[in-house]
Amino acid sequence: MAATQTILTKHETDEIDMWLKRFPEDRGQSALLAALRAVMHEDHYLSTEKMDAVADYLGLSKIAVYEVASFYSMYELEEKAAAKNTIAVCTNISCMLNGSDNIVEHIEEKLGIKMGETTPDGEFFFKIEEECLAACCGAPMMQLNHVYHENLTPEKVDELLDGVRSKASLKNKEVS
């Protein structure tokens, strides 16, 4: 692609190149969702600079990237979303009927933050989930990072959150 210099990481460009191969040459736009996913994977959110870099890399106008990025709820546009873990509790109809409000309340109490906020230690981002995640049969459910967890109870939530937290802290220890 035309971009000679880019702030995209090697991992991101590799991923994008892999997708680009699947589409005709002048259809950079087709690789856009995947490109943004690659950036999300690295940064946990899409900064304007990265979106601009994706636009340049794919030969799209910047606004075309913003449009897509702001449309899908799987993309986060604010830096605060760049926590180590992302929690998304579905509050759509089936989950709501099966008690998602309690789950939300429980998480908010446990972490001391509201939906849409990030814990001060940067461990958790509690996303506002607006749409059904298509796991109604296991309602109430949440998505923790990339994994679906169904039939939630407060206990189960504790276990899951503590599980990822300890792993994260462990990792931190290894590093230091």
Add this chain to the structure above:
Amino acid sequence: MSNTDKQFVTITINDKEIEAVPGSMLIDVADKSDIHIPRFCYHKKLSVAANCRMCLVDVEKAPKPLPACATPVNEGMVVWTKSERALTAQKDTMEFLLINHPLDCPICDQGGECELQDLSMEFGSGTSNFHEMKRVVVDKDIGELVATEMTRCIQCTRCVRFGEEIAGMREMGATGRGDRMEIGTFVEKSLDSEISGNIIDICPVGALTAKPSRYHSRAWEMMQTPSIASHDCVGSNVKLHTFKKKLVRVIAAENEDINECWISDRDRFSYQGVYADDRVEKPMIKYNGIWKEVDWSTALDRTVEKLTEVSAKDIAVLASARATLEELYLLQKSMRSIGVANIDHRLRQVDFNDQESSGAYPSLGMKIADIENLDSILLVGSNVRKEQPMINQRIRKAALNGAKIMCVNPLELDFNYDVDAQRVSNPVEMIKTLAIIAKASYILSKTEIPAGLNDLFTSVRLNKADKVFAENLIASKNSAVFLGSISMQHPGYSTLRALSKAIAGNTGSTLAYLSGASNSAGAWLAGVVPHQKEAGQKADIIGKNAGEMLSKTKKVYMLLDLELERDSDNPQQAKAAMNQADTIIAVTPYANKTLLSLADIILPSAAYAETSGTYVNAEGTWQSFKAAAKSYGEARPAWKILRVLGNKLDVKGFDYVSSKDVRNELQGLCENVNNENPVSVEGIYTKLDDVTSQSLYRIGNVGEFSGDSLVRRATALQKSNPEQNAVQLNAKQAALLGLKDLPTVDNEHAEKEVMVDVKQGEVVVSMPLLINDNIPDKCALLASGTKSSSLLGSAFGEIEITA
């Protein structure tokens, strides 16, 4: 044509039988038959979005109302646009559209000319079933030209489609989703497109309005006068809006043959310059270095005295090609009748060697609308996108239709379409680049090379890849070679022109000139060139050209609407000539400091929109306009000033009553003018020294908003384009000067400004430096006509830059 050959289908709208082209959209067919269907998102020049649903109509056998903008007509279709079902659908749509629309019409600039307001009068209900909170959209500043109030947006996406389909650069978009979808730029950014202002015209509501005229007056208080834009050789049709006889706004007028329904930002917002601080109110004469206001007859008598007390050989007459045809003709006729032969309008031209070979006037050689149908185009020294945005629109259409676009320029330019072959080289090399293409055209067309070109051709080598230019042109049925304004300012213009002629001739292409000003063609036809009288007739005595008049001082200068330090190729030289002259007479709406210090008599003329007149555009169309605004103080239309001057000089046949009389006289004389551009080539005249490795070469084509006195005073446009006042180098060249980490042209939020000293001749000027990697090595882009360049020398020539 009859119905049977299936060219047409017959449909019925509201019981009226209508013939229509099969496949065309219902709304189009209805429009052509004057049946009005309400709409918001539909625009005849844009793709169909069908998202507003305002155009729902009742179609027989359809289970529900259909959107007329997205319903193709079929044989036998029966449609009602005002049946109960149609009206209910339209009313309901209206209610939905108004759910989130604020009730701020009393403070909205669009009020009174708002499509939403009009249609809600027609279809809206007095009450709404929606009692919840309306949504609010937080605005972003999108620059100096377009004001936003996005809470008012009804998301028709006209502005978004305009960006993508017409401007060729997407700047507005729809971000977010559902009821939170917003139209805008998403990030804070100024619109960059040279035609961005058109979104003001197409926005059906008050979401996008003109920033400079915001809150100046209400739509119903303004008078509308059709007129012609004055900044490029297109002559876009505009409507001037005046409030209490003052020009407050300009919008596009439709003319399919010329500007379709768009205008450039320059043509839309330049009107601000009319009311600049330095307008002249009264005639003035300088006595012993002190200006005194005088009455008209004193001023004119003095002018006559000055013009008659010297020999005609010592008089130089220079005019702006933005002056009207009438003004230019009266100037020429009166001056030639007192024996003055030195008369010219080509102040930015340097190389006059082949002026005889222009024909009656350098023309487009075709109709503007025909550009769309070209299959291949070679642009030689032309930044057409900024210089003639509406011509660029046509080229863009051709490109989208598959035409091959090629160009040879002294810097890489941003086009809003794909360019198939582009050669960029410094201005001197550019001649060789073009020579290579020309040589290929001789070889490929098996034409004998004229002796005059031999030397140049033997000095260049032809590679295989260079043949593509000539090959494309030869292979195309409709092809053209465009000579742009950069070429005309080029010190080797006659050579570039000879080569362009050769290429055009050998490849069977049309030679098309894209001249600089709105009335360049008119200036030629009026005889404001030293070698031709009106209508292209040979002059009895060939006078001095603009370059000669400014390099060797004449005793008396007569200037029409000119600011020599900004309008001529070499401001230093022009000022030196003025300094030594005995008398300078200026017919001008404005008097800046330089003019006040140089001139001796100032005759205040009416500015743009304050006078009637005619412009002849590049294709040769004569477009007349009336005055729309009251002229300032005692300023008079220049044609009247010149007519009285002519009377005082006892010129015969000078008793015109209106500008129309003048036009008619000239038009009669021009009846048989041929607007074909000659393409015969004998040889070349100008040789340029190579750019030496020591120095920098200036590329000084006219800035986007610095070409004439009016646009230079248009404050919003000036603010919107700070880059044109900077000197620009590529990063490598800047590094050679020891400069690093510099702001670039496209980074509008650059925090620091880096100033450098630019030296040309003896003068050093400090100005900001920007990095632009589109500029070749050893070159610096520094636009003409700007404030900083008004102290410098020739637009193309050596300069020095020091950190």
